Amino acid sequence: MRKQFLSILLLLSLVFSIAAQKPASEPSDKNLRSHVEYLASDKFEGRRTGETGATYAAGYIANTFANYKLKTGFNSLVNGKPNANYLQTFPLVTGVLMANEGNSFSLDVTKADGQKLTFKEELAFKPVGFSPNGVVGSSEIVFAGYGIVSDELKYDDYKNLDARNKIVVAFDGGAENDSPHSAFGRYDAHTKAKIAKDKGAVGLLLISLAEKLEDDSLAKLKYDPTLGEAAIPTLIISRKSGADILAMDEAGLKQIETTLAMVKNPNVKVNLAVNSKAVVDFKVNLTKTKADAYNVVGILEGTDATLKNEAIVIGAHYDHLGRGGQGSLAVNSKEIHHGADDNASGVSAMLELARRFSKEKKNKRTLIFIAFGGEEEGLLGSQFYVNNPAFPLAKTVAMINMDMVGRLKDDKLTIGGIGTAGGWKNLIDAKNLSDGVGLAVTKLNNFPPQSVNSSSFNRFNLSLSEDGFGPSDHTSFYAKQIPVLFFFTGTHNDYHKPSDTADKINYQGLLKVTNFVGEIVKAIDANPTKPTYTVAKSSGMTGGRMGFNVSLGTVPNYADGNNDGLLLDGVRDDSPAAKSGIKPGDKIVKLAGKDIRNVSDYTIILGELKAGTEYEIVVRRGAETLTLKIVPAARK
Numbered sequence: 001m002r003k004q005f006l007s008i009l010l011l012l013s014l015v016f017s018i019a020a021q022k023p024a025s026e027p028s029d030k031n032l033r034s035h036v037e038y039l040a041s042d043k044f045e046g047r048r049t050g051e052t053g054a055t056y057a058a059g060y061i062a063n064t065f066a067n068y069k070l071k072t073g074f075n076s077l078v079n080g081k082p083n084a085n086y087l088q089t090f091p092l093v094t095g096v097l098m099a100n101e102g103n104s105f106s107l108d109v110t111k112a113d114g115q116k117l118t119f120k121e122e123l124a125f126k127p128v129g130f131s132p133n134g135v136v137g138s139s140e141i142v143f144a145g146y147g148i149v150s151d152e153l154k155y156d157d158y159k160n161l162d163a164r165n166k167i168v169v170a171f172d173g174g175a176e177n178d179s180p181h182s183a184f185g186r187y188d189a190h191t192k193a194k195i196a197k198d199k200g201a202v203g204l205l206l207i208s209l210a211e212k213l214e215d216d217s218l219a220k221l222k223y224d225p226t227l228g229e230a231a232i233p234t235l236i237i238s239r240k241s242g243a244d245i246l247a248m249d250e251a252g253l254k255q256i257e258t259t260l261a262m263v264k265n266p267n268v269k270v271n272l273a274v275n276s277k278a279v280v281d282f283k284v285n286l287t288k289t290k291a292d293a294y295n296v297v298g299i300l301e302g303t304d305a306t307l308k309n310e311a312i313v314i315g316a317h318y319d320h321l322g323r324g325g326q327g328s329l330a331v332n333s334k335e336i337h338h339g340a341d342d343n344a345s346g347v348s349a350m351l352e353l354a355r356r357f358s359k360e361k362k363n364k365r366t367l368i369f370i371a372f373g374g375e376e377e378g379l380l381g382s383q384f385y386v387n388n389p390a391f392p393l394a395k396t397v398a399m400i401n402m403d404m405v406g407r408l409k410d411d412k413l414t415i416g417g418i419g420t421a422g423g424w425k426n427l428i429d430a431k432n433l434s435d436g437v438g439l440a441v442t443k444l445n446n447f448p449p450q451s452v453n454s455s456s457f458n459r460f461n462l463s464l465s466e467d468g469f470g471p472s473d474h475t476s477f478y479a480k481q482i483p484v485l486f487f488f489t490g491t492h493n494d495y496h497k498p499s500d501t502a503d504k505i506n507y508q509g510l511l512k513v514t515n516f517v518g519e520i521v522k523a524i525d526a527n528p529t530k531p532t533y534t535v536a537k538s539s540g541m542t543g544g545r546m547g548f549n550v551s552l553g554t555v556p557n558y559a560d561g562n563n564d565g566l567l568l569d570g571v572r573d574d575s576p577a578a579k580s581g582i583k584p585g586d587k588i589v590k591l592a593g594k595d596i597r598n599v600s601d602y603t604i605i606l607g608e609l610k611a612g613t614e615y616e617i618v619v620r621r622g623a624e625t626l627t628l629k630i631v632p633a634a635r636k
């Protein structure tokens, strides 16, 4: 029965594919190639969101939409008049600068021999890029080793210390030989500032591990908008400044580090003799630099009087990593990261589908083509879109995402989101069964085809994942309970490196994926019944920092830069968060008795929770503040 059913579907799709492929001279592969080669060329400088190259790329995509006569997605105001526009503007924090005034650091210290010293601005220091602004006036210091407290590791640098209303001085990093993946590796500056604040401290001074302060990555004013600000004003200071504060020389400082390394062995008891009577004043005044970033949205209206009121989104992010930096896997490279596979490939497929559908004009539902910006910075463009859609989300019935579809190898294709709608699995399996005109003819000659072993005619070697959350823009839509499908041809050695170039794309493979996705969109569109949203099994690949033991089932909004709580874009059904009564749109402001202002605070606290234990969680919902109970689940 099942086999026969498949055969009928197979025949139907063969007939369909013959019809769709006529005329045989469609320049599809040429189009795909020219989009990829152009977007991945040096002209666009790696398309880093907020930089000129990305803005040019958005312009190229908008022009292409205009050529296909798509409708514009937005009206912006130009000289007070509405101006139709393919571009949806969203704000992006591109970095931070030290303001000309308002950054200072001074110190009064009494040494062991009673000698009093005063240091002013010559002290070497730099605010960390994610420090909040603030004045930390005339406070005593307390030395807290590496500034780490961990129940799990049975380690406490604050033992017998009273840090209330004081400035904590601590070494950056863990101990020597600690890799970022070691147990201590996750205690970064964000985490240490959070611990210090929870201990009542008013500021944090981190002593650099680098010989020269300017070589320290914390001295480079980096700001990750997806993490937000640190909990309290934080400076990175030179080793000389650290020694001055602790009223010792740099050799003494080294001695302390050696001793601290021993403290990490709980069997070794050591006595840290730091008796500095220092009083510190410091000020931080950083300015965030902002740029406009863009999604590009083109609309092809449906032809069916009723169904055109529903929409299918076909999306791909066009941004990449510019000349490296955050997100790059080519350490310290300043070369253009071309991003041919990631994700000129997906954009070219999306544009080619826009061309085909706009030429045919047979789509019943409205098709919305979107090139997202800000994906590499944390799905910022798609998060902005779902909160400011061009078409009502309640009427958006499916989202199809293509991210890295240019490296098809051995026909291996990964599809995510299979569990997000009833019927997705059957649809994909059925569509995977035919392969172009040549095969169609053979198979038709063999009619009836019941003797055919259907597995030998699979177009792709599919790897299916149920989860609707994943490391790309479909996550933003699934968080709004929209069924999603995510197409991906797999990762490779050039991923997030300058060497992800256009000459390495498998254009025949890209064409094959584009055709496949096009047919799937047609099948969804042809069905008068919209896909039914279903709750998918989690694969645990939501992104963010790894290594948590527990999960709450929350989907944070990485674009909210307000640092006044963790805004949730979504809550997984049946998750601990859902059971506690938390809803999308809530802001978590407190968890397990600790304040939460942003993603960074949240992930730090999450790292300390135990599965099965009940905690208090405080959320803001509109004008209300709710105190709820939550029991974290163990993460697989």
Ligand SMILES: [Zn+2]
Binding pocket: 342, 376, 496
């Ligand atoms: Zn990427």
